[in-house]
Amino acid sequence: MRDRKSTIHKKHIFTYILLILSCLLIWIPIYMVLSGCLMRGEELTEYIGVVLDQGKGYVSWPLVPLYPTLKSFVELLFDAPQFFVMFWNSCKQVLPAVLGQFFVAVPAAWSFARYRFPCKNILFYIYIVLMILPFQVTIVSSYLVLNKLHVLDTHLAIILPAIFSTFPVFIMTKFFKGIPEEMLEAARLDGAGEGYIFFHIGIPLGNAGIISALILSFIELWNCIEQPLTFLRDKSYWPLSLYLPQISADNLGVSFIASLIMMLPAVLIFLKGQEYLEQGIVASGIKQ
Structure with a gap:
């Protein structure tokens, strides 16, 4: 023993x-x-x-x-105005994109999860295919569409494609499907309309999936490089993710400070939403 x-x-x-x-x-x-x-x-x-x-x-x-x-801090914060321009460019591009995802992806995911309509499965499979396709495959078509809309070299060139991203829809649909149908039927018997059910039952019970998807989208958009390089030829619109590749060996200290500052928003958002991410991971493994 x-x-x-x-x-x-x-x-x-x-x-x-x-x-x-x-x-x-x-x-x-x-x-x-x-x-x-x-x-x-x-x-x-x-x-x-x-x-x-x-x-x-x-x-x-x-x-x-x-x-x-602290010399590197002084050089970056007081002698590098371009850094602050690119930081605010990131905020102008990422925050509206995430907000737009909320208004577009949540209703779309709820529709896929709770309603029946023609070609629903085919349309959802198309969403999945678009989600797994790398950016290099859709770069030409995306460029042509944005050029037709006359939004190249503007913040909208980054915001619009992100708003209609299929990844948040796929994630949120999983959580909305986990809501018991009996609960929704009980609400309908009590006279609740579809809008009331969506706003007062669907969103509160699916908040873990919604917040998880938005946090992951924020981190992805905050660190994206290929999209700004492709759609933004005017460097005055470049986000912070393109600042570090421009740093040379002559200012290595500045690069470490810039890395730290760029890392902080994503880390803080992750820590703040860690509980929701954990709930989302648990919920994704539960079958009704």
Whole structure:
């Protein structure tokens, strides 16, 4: 019995060690960004310059910055107005797109989940096909449509395709299907109309799926690169996701600060909606 308990205890220790090592591997890039924000450009070049063909030897990274400084913060926040322009461009493109997804995807998902209409399954399969197609496949057709609408080189070139994205519809439909039909029938027997059922039963009970889909859409749109490069030739409309590729080896410190600031909104949104994401994962595995 003791040998068995000892074996189980050793297995637990091995599991804990494996989990700790996995956590460290995940946190290493984040720690490098945080510590790199406090380093001078010369120090960063010394450690990782070989990656950028700025030196010879091997890549290294100290546990703590040797000479902590806030110089990079000052350079980015006070000497780089382009950064703030691109930051607000991201806000102008992402926030309306996510809001538009709410008004378009929620009713569409509710219709797929709760109503019967001609060619419903075929139309839903088309949604799935469009969802799994990579952007490179639809780039020409999307460009032609946006050009016909005369919205290229405007924020609408990013907002309009995102509003009608099929991904949120697919995610939300799963959660709306999980609402018991008996509950809806009881509401109809009590005299509730379809609009009342949608707004007072469907949306509240499906809020986990709605918020989960919108959070994932926000993160995707906040970090998108290909769409702005394709539809926005005027750099004055470029979002923040295109700021980092322009940074060179001469201002590595600024790149770490920009990475941190760009990462913060997505991380905060994720942490704020983590509970809904967890509920969504649980709900997606429950069958009526």
